[in-house]
Amino acid sequence: MPIGGKRRIFAYLSEITEGEFMQYVPVYYLGHLIDVLQEHAFPIHEWLQQQGISKDKLYSYDTKLDPAQFDQLLKKALAHPSREHLGLTVGRKLQIAHHGTFGLALLNCETIEDMIKFVQRYLVIRIPFIEISIVSYDTEVVVLAKDTHWQGELHRFVIEAVTGAVLNVFAALLQSVPSLSISRLFFDYEKPAYAEKYNSLAVKKIEFNYGYCGIAIDKRSLQAKIPNVDKLSFIQAQRACEQELARWLRFASYTGKVQQCLMQYQSSRPCLGDVATQLNVSARSLHRYLKSEGTSFKTILDIHQAAISKECLLIYGYSVAQTAATLGFVDMANFRRAFKRWYKVTPSAFIADNKK
Template identity: 25%
Template sequence: MRVSVSTAQDLGMPAIYLHTLAELLHTIGVDERDLILRVGLDPTRLNSTEVRVSQAQASEFVTRAIIESGEPGLGIMLARELKLPLHGALGTAVMSSRTLEEALELMTRYLTLRAPHLKVQKRVSGQNAWYNVTCDIELGPLQGFVLDAVLFGCVTMGAQLTGTLVPGTRVLRRGPEPNHFHRFRNRIGVPVEYGATENALIVPVSQLCLPVRFSDDQLAASSRAQCEEALKQLKEDAGFACRVRRVIETSHPFPPKLARVAATLFVSERTLKRRLQEEEASFQQLVDQVRLERAKELLENTGMNLSQIADALGYADAANFTRAFKRWTGLSPSHFRTRETALRRTA
């Protein structure tokens, strides 16, 4: 029995996909920034292939995007925007593969890094290889959007890797054809068959040996190692404290109130505190961890003065920020900035 998105283990969703969807919404006349802020997300934190957003917030954003745009085909539209570098280490590994088959095998193994709870199973039947996509949780109205983005995104990926749409490729979809699909059929470029018994990408076995245009054995080895490490880290980050931290580090305004984080994670404030205590953590500790990381980033990479940084981190004034930073690091913010600038010059 599949569980719902609200009760499933939250592995997060790569923030870059929401950023890409937001850019897409802008092109069709939706105020994407307002939408992001209403969901409680920080727009400046989404443009990263490494940052992950809680699944609850990602689900809310996508649901509102579909409703407010009036476009049920957003998943298909997003698939066309998913350039390989957006997929982080997995995108690099796929791009540096030798053949299309190697690329699809990587997608099969590491899809969880980019689309949590989706799994791909490969089988060969006759002259075709079938890549069947399943989901181990109940996504409700998001199911169609996610499968559109993944399956049609694979078609786009094949074209990016080989330089052209892979001949003989087909997409199978369960259920009846949606009323809006006729508007997109010709844009996809490969046959799409609804009413199937599974959601799958079908590729002729004869095409799996197609060479990848960006093949690089050295880069392939290093990026695959990164994928393995990321997969291991993702499994380790499945604890409750990591889920809370994920909400904190992508929230707007920052820092978020405990009550809002608890509501985002579908738990009471009391339960949130108890579960953090069970993992020897506290809400304030997690807020301070994120604050310290952001403070270092702003001191190293921007020209913001201390008052501006204090405001960005949710402090009443620069003095409060300075005291906190010195307590964390033993250095004043100004001393830290001077030291890091000097280190960069001598590096």
């Protein structure tokens, strides 16, 4: 299987991904984190006060945090050695009822595939910076989670929490969808010192130091019908999620809006005008807005294409020529130059270096 390889940090990508793709982080799950911390006598009031936040404010529907604020809160929470596995603890506590209208919609999707596609579109209203994709093989389907923001211990915390929450959703469906079988989990970080606590996830095969984070499920599960769904409840819940997504788009930076648009272009090379049209602004205005945010369309497109090239080579198993064509490169030499600028090595060397 193409997925795998050592996790590498590339200087160029670190430099160009410093800009935020959105202007705020929802605080939807922060209350659950607080519940866990209170069990360990954590000084909640002081912790929040340092970031200028009151506990009451966390339960306000429209409360938003700057990404830097959110990151500082997580760093403080993870600072004590006894809390290094905090992500696993929070993930285990996040049941489907804790996701609000998002969870209600998931419960009323008709198939597992519909559920995954729903998560792809609306996850941003609950937890930003995590992109979901699906890769299909002969006997299994791999649901991949790509973190576009957090690094190090913060990345591990978020991935652990998301994984635990997803497994809880699957567990809620297990009785009604017996074909739903999780064959393995894999993570892109080193095996942590507390790896034995991953046994609580109840998945037999867990692998670390992969190129990506993901969950592999039996392919037969994808089209399995989920019984007793309520179509009206789904429509109402989806409508509420769509309204939340529209609110996010209003508050998002233009960098975030462009990034969201580019996710639709997996096999072409859009120009500034194409994306500006989707955002209902002129190309000149979009250029000016991005410049005011300290970036440019070329930089954002570069980040997007670098990520897609990596996925094509390591996940989909594309050849170098297929990858270049997918990204809209007519000249192979231009693609190789771009790839070397992104990853400091040629595409062929990159593939060889990332094989297990």
